[in-house]
Amino acid sequence: MVHVKPGDGPARVVIVCEHASNRIPDGFDDLGLPEEALTSHIAWDPGTFEVADAVSDQLRAPMVWGGVSRLLYDCNRPPNAESAIPAHSEETVVPGNTRLTEGQRATRIDQFYRPFEALLAQTLANRPGPSVIVTIHSFTPVFHGEDRSVEIGVLHDEDSRLADALLKVADGFQIERNAPYGPEDGVTHTLRQHALPRRILNVMFEIRNDLIANPQQCETMAQTLADWLTQAIAICAEEGRA
Numbered sequence: 684m685v686h687v688k689p690g691d692g693p694a695r696v697v698i699v700c701e702h703a704s705n706r707i708p709d710g711f712d713d714l715g716l717p718e719e720a721l722t723s724h725i726a727w728d729p730g731t732f733e734v735a736d737a738v739s740d741q742l743r744a745p746m747v748w749g750g751v752s753r754l755l756y757d758c759n760r761p762p763n764a765e766s767a768i769p770a771h772s773e774e775t776v777v778p779g780n781t782r783l784t785e786g787q788r789a790t791r792i793d794q795f796y797r798p799f800e801a802l803l804a805q806t807l808a809n810r811p812g813p814s815v816i817v818t819i820h821s822f823t824p825v826f827h828g829e830d831r832s833v834e835i836g837v838l839h840d841e842d843s844r845l846a847d848a849l850l851k852v853a854d855g856f857q858i859e860r861n862a863p864y865g866p867e868d869g870v871t872h873t874l875r876q877h878a879l880p881r882r883i884l885n886v887m888f889e890i891r892n893d894l895i896a897n898p899q900q901c902e903t904m905a906q907t908l909a910d911w912l913t914q915a916i917a918i919c920a921e922e923g924r925a
Contacts, residue, residue, distance in 0.1 A: 684708075684750045685758075685799040687806055688736070692743020696912065697806055699818040699873055700735035700748040701758040701799070702728035707751065714754055715778030725772040726752045728821040730895030735819040737905030742912070745810070747803045749795075754780070756795035759818070759872050762788075766869060767796070773827070803877055813925075815845065815916060816878045816885040819908075820870075821892040822863055836862045836889035840871040844924045845884040848915035855907070856894075864889060884919055 690697075705727035707713055713721060720726065732748060739746035749758045754777055760767035768791055770781045783791075807814050824831055834856040839846035850860060864870045871887060878885030888908060895901045919925040 684795055685802050686748050686750055687802055688739060688746045690739060690743050690745035694742040694744050695810060695812060696742050696744040696815045696817055697810065698735050698739045698744050698746040699803060699816060700731050700746065701818065701873060702753045702820060703732035703735065703748040704750050705752045707755060711755065711779060714780060720775055724823045724892060725775055726754050729892045730890070730901055731819050731821050733898065733901035734890065734895055734905045737902055738819065738909050741905060741909035745806050747806050749799055751795060756791050758796055758799040759870060761872055762792045762796060764869060800876070807877060813881070813883045815883060816874065817912060818873050818887045820887065821890045821895060824891050824893050831863055831891065833857055833859045833862045834891045834894060836864065838865060838871065838887035838889060839885070840866045840874050840879060842879055842885060844919055845886040845915055848918040849886060849911055851918065852914040853911050884916065884925060
């Protein structure tokens with residue numbers, strides 16, 4: 684349900700992709716959802732696995748990713764968050780999540796979240812020296828009927844060191860800080876859980892999914908992100924902020 688790809692490069696980066704898959708294993712009856720819902724952005728972040736995988740290759744960095752739909756359990760949410768197992772997503776009701784008992788929620792947490800949390804922690808522990816956590820997500824161009832002009836969001840929680848450096852070097856897109864989501868939306872759980880306590884550099888990318896809709900776009904975006912990260916990490920090191 685959770686996967687890791689090793690990396691042997693000199694970069695300290697660990698790539699994370701919590702919403703890489705829309706898979707729902709047997710036994711969950713597709714959560715009562717039709718095929719069109721399970722292939723839409725409510726079930727996963729389209730394009731992010733391909734981008735994250737390519738960034739991992741570019742930097743020769745390990746990558747940890749979730750192997751099931753975020754509708755089963757959103758690994759970028761803590762167990763006590765209602766949105767960890769959403770009863771609805773945007774306008775879609777998720778029947779398989781609407782009447783869960785405390786025991787059923789606990790089973791989901793143990794089955795999907797705890798292994799993800801443990802594998803990411805172990806991957807970080809296995810890196811020589813302090814790591815850099817980079818999580819990669821995507822978002823839909825239209826949300827509740829409103830167009831989104833932002834193309835790439837550079838997100839952070841309390842620690843903005845790497846985000847600040849990235850915003851100095853990133854160009855060529857409509858780029859915004861903590862957009863279209865931010866910490867107040869509960870989207871920085873992975874950073875809070877794994878980066879802030881370790882005081883290591885961290886950032887979350889949100890990419891508008893029409894920019895990573897085909898393999899060529901994914902490869903180009905991955906090269907762009909890898910270049911930005913290389914420059915930004917070097918800036919942090921030069922400024923003594925790494």
